[in-house]
Amino acid sequence: MAYSPKEEDRPNWKRDFPIRQDEAKHISRREFAKFLCLLSGGMALGSGYVVLNSFAFPDKELEGEFLVCNTADVPVGDMTMFSIKGTKEIPYILIHLEEGEWRAFEQKCTHLSCAVVYRDEVKKIECPCHNGWFSADTGEVLQGPPPRDLPQLRVVVRDEKVYVTAFKDQVS
Numbered sequence: 001m002a003y004s005p006k007e008e009d010r011p012n013w014k015r016d017f018p019i020r021q022d023e024a025k026h027i028s029r030r031e032f033a034k035f036l037c038l039l040s041g042g043m044a045l046g047s048g049y050v051v052l053n054s055f056a057f058p059d060k061e062l063e064g065e066f067l068v069c070n071t072a073d074v075p076v077g078d079m080t081m082f083s084i085k086g087t088k089e090i091p092y093i094l095i096h097l098e099e100g101e102w103r104a105f106e107q108k109c110t111h112l113s114c115a116v117v118y119r120d121e122v123k124k125i126e127c128p129c130h131n132g133w134f135s136a137d138t139g140e141v142l143q144g145p146p147p148r149d150l151p152q153l154r155v156v157v158r159d160e161k162v163y164v165t166a167f168k169d170q171v172s
């Protein structure tokens with residue numbers, strides 16, 4: 001026969017919380033099913049929000065020129081990051097390839113959206129997530145899993161300032 005202490009022998013905390021340890025750890029099938037329903041409902045709501053958000057706020061085209069920085073802010077061989085207010089705030093990188101040679105690309109890798117970085121020692125753009133590499137000149141995929149080239153902006157330098165614009169047709 002199991003030992004059962006008298007009520008007055010039990011400590012106060014046990015009387016205040018009369019839950020048996022083995023019952024506290026038990027999860028019934030019904031509770032588990034409820035948890036799964038809540039989890040999948042939350043995921044469905046999250047996915048719905050993403051879809052609705054993309055319909056309600058579609059990507060806006062960059063119109064006109066956007067001032068990124070002064071030419072002196074980015075030395076040759078260096079890069080800087082920027083985003084364009086009023087659009088979807090996509091992150092971009094501006095690269096100062098050679099004296100007077102600038103390039104601007106989206107910073108999101110076309111594989112799984114990791115942030116790419118410019119590597120001046122090899123003059124290429126690297127995605128460190130899965131060893132993806134892009135041309136720093138054209139954004140073309142050189143190696144790795146990225147399925148598409150990096151989207152590029154046209155760079156205009158005027159009066160010691162660096163601007164970017166969307167590529168409409170061809171680079172002039």
Ligand code: FES
Nearest residue numbers: 109111112127132
């Ligand atoms: S996310 Fe860039 S290579 Fe995979």
